Amino acid sequence: MVGDTIWEFRSPRSKFGPGSFNELGAEMKRMRCEKPFVITTRGWVRRGIIDRLKEILGTEVPYWDGVEPEPSAESVEEAAKAFKESNADCLIAIGGGSALDTAKIANLLATYGGSVRDYIAPPYGQGKPVPGPVKPMIAVPTTAGTGSEVTSVAVVTLKAENVKVGISSDYLRPSLALLDPELTLTVPPKVTADTGMDALTHAVEAYIAKPYWAREKPEDPLKRPVYVGSYSVTESLAEKAIELVGKYLRRAVYWGKTDLEARSGMLLASYLAGLAFGNSGVGLAHAASYPLGGRFKVTHGEAVGILLPAVLEYNAPANYEKAKKVGELLSGTECPEKDPQKCAEWAANVIRALQKDIKFTPGLEVVGVTEEDIIEMAEETMKQKRLLATNPRPVDVDGVIWVYKRSMRNY
Ligand SMILES: [Fe+2]
Incomplete structure (x- = not known):
């Protein structure tokens, strides 16, 4: 086997900062987007986002607000129909x-x-490749977690089989990531904690991912592959993201309604972590989270976050230095131990x-998992070959x- 000697980095154009949402009109002009269509949630419509868009753009904007929390294939198809019927020339999510993934598909x-x-891989679908470019899409994330605004993947739930599956293609990456931390001030503490743990898991898994040269x-x-493994650029992005989460x-979580500096730090962390894992890939925490999502009532952030400490320990022998560095970046202190294994713990x-x-x-155990569930879930995890x-x-x-x-009880 010959190891790869080349990596490539992909990212959309990005704009970041409080108030950046107000520059949406200028961005649309730059993209030659004349007839936009909006995909969003009912919650955001209730909070007046459509009126605000009308103010910013000076015109009515057609929209679809049926985004589901863990979007089903049916809901995504409904969004597609509405977008198509609008004859719009660009999409704003x-x-x-969930909203960003719904819009991508x-x-x-x-x-x-x-x-x-x-477009879903067998056995659940036909596995057709995405044929080519899609319409220009502006992604406006309002939580700090998935990093979906910069990645090429979208996840949907198939209700009949009760599984979550992803569609991944470079063509699905948004054309512009527009990140305004002010839009994240209303996120409740539990969602802030869960999505924050998703961002941390992206950063850690991207950081420790198998190096690109170890792949054929x-x-x-x-x-x-889109996920090439870790290299200098993804490592730097992930390091900064881990530090910001710490x-x-x-x-x-504590002062989310008013602490714009913390909200900005977390939105930046989630964005950097998205760029890191969107190029390097993730790993076992994400693979093992899929069987959990289908069986128990957990959010994606909860599932990956609960597994993260044990996954870091499991993976430490591949690179003890990196495991230690995760702790040091997150805590802002040096590991007090000498033994590398102790530093991973x-x-x-x-x-x-x-x-x-x-x-x-x-x-x-708090989520309802028992020892009996574990063997079946482990076998299912092994099927997540793309993530592993x-x-x-x-x-x-x-x-x-x-x-x-090891993840039954973390504290
Ligand atoms: Fe994730």
Whole structure:
């Protein structure tokens, strides 16, 4: 096997800062977007976002506000129909990860027709590749977590099978990420904690991901995976994101309505983490979160966050230095131990301490997971080959079982 010698970095144009939402009109002009269509949530419509858009753009904007919390394929298809019927020439998505993901797939279906299942990998769908470019899309995230504004992936729920599946293509990446921290001031503490843990998990998994040179070099350059593994750029982005979460997540949970500095820090963290994992890939925490989401009532952020400390410990032997660095960046202190293995455990405990401070869900047993569920879930995790491909330490069923058991109680 010949290891790869090349990495590539992909990102949309981005604009960040309090008040940046007011520059939406100028951005649309730059993109030659004359007839926009908005996809958002009922909550945002109730909070007057459509009136505000009318003020900013000086015209009525057609919209669809049926975004579901864990968007179903049906809801996404409904959004696609509304977008298509509007004859709009660009798409503006306003909301959390669910709104952004709904818009990404609606854009695909409105442009090329077909159903969600056409683009989902077997056994659930036909696995058709995304044929080409979609309409220009502006992503306006209102939570600090998924990083969906910069990534090429969108996740939907198939109700019949009760599974979450992703559609991933470079063409789905938004054309512009417009990040205004003021829009995140209304996020309630629990959602702030859950989405913040999703952002931290992206940063940590991107940081420790298998290096790009450990992956086989593709014969055809166009066949290089979207998730290439970790390298200098993704590592730098992830380091900064981890540091920002350590500095600002507590404040964003405690004083979220007024602490704009903390909200800005968290939105930046989530954006940087999105750029990092959107290029390097994630790993075991995300793979093992999928079976949880289907069986138990947990948000995506809860599922990955609960698993993160044990996943860091499991993966530490692949690179003890990196595991230690995660703890040091997050706590702003040096590891007090000499033994590398002890430092990995210490780093995992730094994450657990942060989770306790923000009253994050303390473990799998609280969610209702029992020892009996674990073997079946571990076998299901092994099927997440795309996500496990960039995990730094090889994963087997016993490893996943160890992670689940160790995550029963984090504090
Ligand atoms: Fe995630």
